[in-house]
Amino acid sequence: MPALSKASFLEHSHSSADPKLKNKRNDMRPENYEAQRQPPSNEYELNFGPNHPGIEGNYALKVKLHGDIVLEAKADGGYLHRGFEKLMEQRLWIQNIALVPRICVPDPSPMELCYSMAVEELCGLKVPQRAQWLRVMQLELSRIAAHLFTFGGHAATTGMYSTMYWGVADRDLLLDLFEEFTGGRVYSIYNIPGGVRRELPDGFLQRLTETLDYIESRLPDYDNLFFKNQVFVKRAKGTGVMSREQALEWGVTGPNLRATGLAFDVRRDDPYLVYDQLEFDIPVEESGDAWARTLVRRKELMESIRILRQVVEILPDIHGPIRAPIPNPLAWNVPAGETYTRVESSKGELCYYVVSNGGPKPYRVHVRGPSSMHAVQVLEKMSVGSRIEDIAQTMFSLDACPPEVDR
Amino acid sequence: MVMSRIQKIPVVEEKKGNPLARVFDDLVRFCRSRSLFILHYCTGCGAIELPPAMTSRFDMERLGIQPMVSPRQADILLITGYVSIKTLKRVILTYEQMGSPKYVVGICSCTVNGGMYWQSYATAKKLDEYMPVDLYIAGCMPRPEAVISGLQKLMDRIKSGEADSWQDYYQNYDYYLGNQQKLFGEDWQTPTDIITEAKHYELMGEGTLGEHTRLLEQHQNPLEALEMRLGHNIKEPIE
Ligand code: SF4
Numbered sequence: 001m002p003a004l005s006k007a008s009f010l011e012h013s014h015s016s017a018d019p020k021l022k023n024k025r026n027d028m029r030p031e032n033y034e035a036q037r038q039p040p041s042n043e044y045e046l047n048f049g050p051n052h053p054g055i056e057g058n059y060a061l062k063v064k065l066h067g068d069i070v071l072e073a074k075a076d077g078g079y080l081h082r083g084f085e086k087l088m089e090q091r092l093w094i095q096n097i098a099l100v101p102r103i104c105v106p107d108p109s110p111m112e113l114c115y116s117m118a119v120e121e122l123c124g125l126k127v128p129q130r131a132q133w134l135r136v137m138q139l140e141l142s143r144i145a146a147h148l149f150t151f152g153g154h155a156a157t158t159g160m161y162s163t164m165y166w167g168v169a170d171r172d173l174l175l176d177l178f179e180e181f182t183g184g185r186v187y188s189i190y191n192i193p194g195g196v197r198r199e200l201p202d203g204f205l206q207r208l209t210e211t212l213d214y215i216e217s218r219l220p221d222y223d224n225l226f227f228k229n230q231v232f233v234k235r236a237k238g239t240g241v242m243s244r245e246q247a248l249e250w251g252v253t254g255p256n257l258r259a260t261g262l263a264f265d266v267r268r269d270d271p272y273l274v275y276d277q278l279e280f281d282i283p284v285e286e287s288g289d290a291w292a293r294t295l296v297r298r299k300e301l302m303e304s305i306r307i308l309r310q311v312v313e314i315l316p317d318i319h320g321p322i323r324a325p326i327p328n329p330l331a332w333n334v335p336a337g338e339t340y341t342r343v344e345s346s347k348g349e350l351c352y353y354v355v356s357n358g359g360p361k362p363y364r365v366h367v368r369g370p371s372s373m374h375a376v377q378v379l380e381k382m383s384v385g386s387r388i389e390d391i392a393q394t395m396f397s398l399d400a401c402p403p404e405v406d407r
Numbered sequence: 408m409v410m411s412r413i414q415k416i417p418v419v420e421e422k423k424g425n426p427l428a429r430v431f432d433d434l435v436r437f438c439r440s441r442s443l444f445i446l447h448y449c450t451g452c453g454a455i456e457l458p459p460a461m462t463s464r465f466d467m468e469r470l471g472i473q474p475m476v477s478p479r480q481a482d483i484l485l486i487t488g489y490v491s492i493k494t495l496k497r498v499i500l501t502y503e504q505m506g507s508p509k510y511v512v513g514i515c516s517c518t519v520n521g522g523m524y525w526q527s528y529a530t531a532k533k534l535d536e537y538m539p540v541d542l543y544i545a546g547c548m549p550r551p552e553a554v555i556s557g558l559q560k561l562m563d564r565i566k567s568g569e570a571d572s573w574q575d576y577y578q579n580y581d582y583y584l585g586n587q588q589k590l591f592g593e594d595w596q597t598p599t600d601i602i603t604e605a606k607h608y609e610l611m612g613e614g615t616l617g618e619h620t621r622l623l624e625q626h627q628n629p630l631e632a633l634e635m636r637l638g639h640n641i642k643e644p645i646e
Contacts, residue, residue, distance in 0.1 A: 050494070051448045051478070051501060058449050058494060079494045080451065083529045090526060099523065105452040152458070168462045175459075186455055186548060403452060406491075 042066050048391060050079050056153060056395050057105075057402035059375065065388060073383040073391070075376045080406040088365045093119055094192065094329040096362065101187040103367060104404040106149050109142035110345035112191040115365075117272065117341040118354040119193035122334050123326075130315075131195035131322045132273045137208075137311045138182070138190055139273075139343075140304045144215070145174040146346035146399075147297045147304075154294060154396040155226050158235050163226040170218060173211050180204060195323030205312045212305050219302070227298055236291035240382040240394035243288060250381070251373040254348025255300060256398055259285045259292035266344040280307050290397035297346075297399070333360055347371055347399050367407060375400030432568075439482075439508070440565035441471045443558075446481030448501060451488020453515035453548040460551035472558055478504045483561070486534060488548070489517035489524050492590060495531045499587060502538050502576075503599035507608065509573045510561060513543045514554060522547060536586040539572035539579075577605035578612030585619040596623055 049060035060076040084103055088096050100115045101108030113135055120127060127135075152167025175185045181200055182188035190196055226232055242252070244260040257264055263282040267275040283299035285292035326332070336358035342351040348370025355364040379398060383391050447457060461467050461474060475481040478501045490498055502511065513534045516522035521532035534540055541564065544557035564570040576583060580601050588595050602620065605611050 050497060051446075052476075057454070058451070079491060079497070081491050081493070081529045082489060082524050082527050087524070087527055102452055102523065105455045149458075164458075165462045168458045169464045172459050172464050185550060 043071065046388070048388075049076075055392065056400060059400075059402035059405070061379070061383070061391065063383065063388065063391065068388045070383045070386055070388060070391065073380045075380050077376065077402065077406050080403045082407065084407045085365055085367065088362055090361065092330065092360055093332050093334055093362065096365075097192055098189055101189060102403070103407055104345070104347070104350075104369065104371070104401045105186070106401060107142055107146035107346045108187055109138050109190070110343050110350050112189065113139060114341050114343045114350055114352045115354075116191040116193045117343070118339050118352045119334060121339045121341060122337050122354065122356050123193065124335075125194045125324050125326065127195055127324060128321045129274075130318045130320050131324075133311055133315050133318055134196045134200070134322065135191060136273050136275065136278070137308065137315070138178075138188065138196075140307050140311070141174055141177060143304050143346045144301055144308075145171045145178075147301045148174075148215075150297060150346075150396065150399050151222070151226065151294070154290075154393065155232065157392040157396050158232050160226060160229065160231065163222070166218070166222070166225070170215060173214065177204075177208060177211060180207070192323070192326075192329075194326045195321070197323075199322060200315075205315065208308065209312055212308055216302075216305055222298075227295065233291060235390070235393065236294060236397065237287075237289060239290040239386060239390050240397060241287070241289045242378070242382060246381075247288070250378050252348070252378060253370050253373070254344065254346070254399075255296045256293055256348065256374060256378075258282065259296045260288035261286045266342055266349055270342065272341075272343060278307050278310055290393055293397045293399075331360065333358055334362075345370065347401055347404075348374070367404075369401070369404035369407070371399075371401040371404045374398040375402060375405045436566055436568055440562040443470075443472045443483055443510075443562070443565075444475035444481045445472060445483045445485050446476075446478050446501065446505065447474045447485055448487075448498065450486055450490050450494050450498060451515060451517060453488035453517075456514075456548050456551050456554060457485070457487060460554045465551040465555055467555060467558070470555070470559065470562065478502075479506060481505055482508070483510045483512055483558075486511065486513045486518050486540075488515040489522065489530045490534065491529050492531055495537060496591065499537060500597055500599075503597050503601065507573050508571070510541045510565070510570055511538055511572065512557065512561060513540045514549055514557075516545050516547045519543050519545055531590065537583060537590075539575040539583075541570045541572045574608075574610050577601065577608060577610035577615060579614035580605065581614050581617030581619050584623065585617075588619055588622065593622055 043064060043066050046063050046065055047060060048063050049055035050058050055061070058079040060079070062074045062076055063070050064072040082102075084099065088099060091099065096115065097112055100111045103111050119125075148167045148171040152164035152171075155161070155163030155167070178188055179185045181198070181204055182190040183198070190198075242250070242260060244262055247257050247260045247262070253264075261284055263284045265282045266272070267280075268282060280303045283296050283303065285296050334356045336356050338353070338355040340351060340353050342349055344350070349368075350370060351368040353364075353366040353368070354362055357363040375395070375398065379395055379400065382394055386394060447454070449457070459465055467473075482505075484498075484502055484505060486498065502509070513519065517524060517530070518534040518540070521527075521530065524530045525532065531537065542557055542561050544553055546553055549557070561570060602615065605615050
């Protein structure tokens with residue numbers, strides 16, 4: 001049999017099954033690829049992610065480019081989808097505590113807290129004072145760790161890898177603290193509905209102060225290396241700009257909103273735990289670009305250190321239990337009702353909508369994560385008109401967290 | 408349907424006749440184990456422990472292990488956590504693009520048996536049904552020390568020639584393809600022609616071809632198409 005010509009081979013294979021499907025399958029093969037005549041154009045499409053060094057996590061963007069200017073961007077999520085909201089309906093109220101931190105990996109603590117707060121509200125549990133202070137401590141530590149991680153990632157997208165090495169190494173000191181007082185490095189699972197799980201170890205506050213001192217002493221170095229570095233300033237200024245009106249319209253929260261000049265922070269405007277007894281400022285910036293967003297985080301880190309210092313001062317004087325008595329957790333029927341709780345995570349406003357029908361498992365849980373807005377609609381719109389090398393920077397400056405988008 | 412997997416055929420046979428060749432093989436394997444590039448595809452939450460392991464504190468680079476951005480130049484595919492079905496497709500495409508010898512390390516309990524998400528509708532539970540895995544590092548999530556010690560173990564296995572799961576993929580391609588087809592549908596295929604590669608590496612095993620690869624051929628005749636391109640005549644049937 002003589003070698004078939006390409007055309008006859010295609011025909012031959014077409015005849016054997018559904019021609020439409022056939023065509024599609026054959027097109028995937030490089031040997032079947034035929035150049036198609038297209039109208040002359042300078043535009044092309046590019047897949048940015050999911051396996052790309054510039055993307056944050058497992059996430060993708062499809063971008064249409066003219067030269068290196070982005071004409072259109074389309075977010076493509078779902079790579080990290082695990083079906084959390086469905087999984088939570090299938091587990092006991094107490095089991096879900098182990099599940100929720102996985103929703104946002106770099107900043108897991110607000111997740112457990114927000115869920116616990118929702119259950120407490122449904123049951124009418126009153127959390128003891130000491131537990132509330134311990135929760136504040138955990139939240140602020142988590143915030144510092146998340147911000148250091150973001151600085152590192154953001155610096156890496158502008159080519160400054162040393163900041164990334166520093167940020168990750170300094171964050172590790174905080175993870176050591178987490179490990180000491182919660183037992184887990186990343187996922188602490190420290191909160192349960194009604195309080196927290198354990199007392200502080202001996203001498204912990206002393207070590208906390210030392211770590212805070214160390215991180216504070218490192219900040220001038222970070223300033224010189226990163227925040228005042230002309231490489232960063234020139235690239236970040238004017239990148240990914242949004243106005244205050246746009247930010248409000250798009251549902252932006254957290255540091256990204258504060259970078260447009262609006263001082264809104266759930267910790268101050270709708271206080272939970274003991275934030276109303278603490279002294280701290282809400283840092284704002286006006287320009288709304290990548291530079292402003294990073295600077296807001298840099299100032300927030302200082303505020304978190306300030307809060308933690310107050311906690312260290314006050315905590316030894318607060319005695320009492322760390323947990324309100326709860327019924328047998330394995331047969332715990334939470335009273336029917338629905339509730340909506342919100343906390344300020346390092347990425348923005350995090351909310352839980354929880355419905356109970358009086359059973360041992362939640363009837364419905366909805367998680368409103370800040371990144372679902374930041375990584376999808378905001379990123380899509382902000383990338384347009386920017387250059388391709390700035391997409392990664394824009395994404396990191398928004399501090400989007402892909403696992404939280406997909407859930 | 409329970410699919411059986413054909414037992415692995417030991418391919419690294421002792422070259423008894425030629426001691427020089429044996430020494431040379433050992434040397435090659437030693438060099439291989441000391442220069443590993445990780446394709447770091449963050450599939451799941453375990454990826455968060457990779458930056459600490461790579462950067463100054465735990466510093467994987469002292470073992471000669473470095474991240475690499477492109478699959479063609481990478482040696483190790485790290486699967487850092489649960490793989491959703493959408494991700495698994497990309498992971499398989501990436502795995503097939505990597506040049507042999509290649510090693511797969513599954514980090515996190517989720518790659519072993521589904522972990523936290525054992526009842527989730529969106530994740531693939533056992534990674535080794537879809538691609539051969541050299542080493543698992545269990546834990547939710549494993550600490551950086553565990554990751555590093557796991558990679559050291561992998562280095563030892565490469566040195567001794569035990570880490571040969573990439574050959575398993577060629578020898579049992581039918582099994583892996585069958586599982587992939589169960590998940591992605593019968594018309595699942597990748598642009599890489601594994602059967603031709605298996606012929607090239609001389610790794611055609613008993614499990615390379617079977618009912619599932621027949622399905623593949625029925626859809627698109629990969630061998631025919633390829634051999635046409637090479638200008639050969641196809642005479643002998645594939646089975
Ligand atoms: S084992 Fe734990 S840390 Fe690892 S991917 Fe699964 S849930 Fe995440």
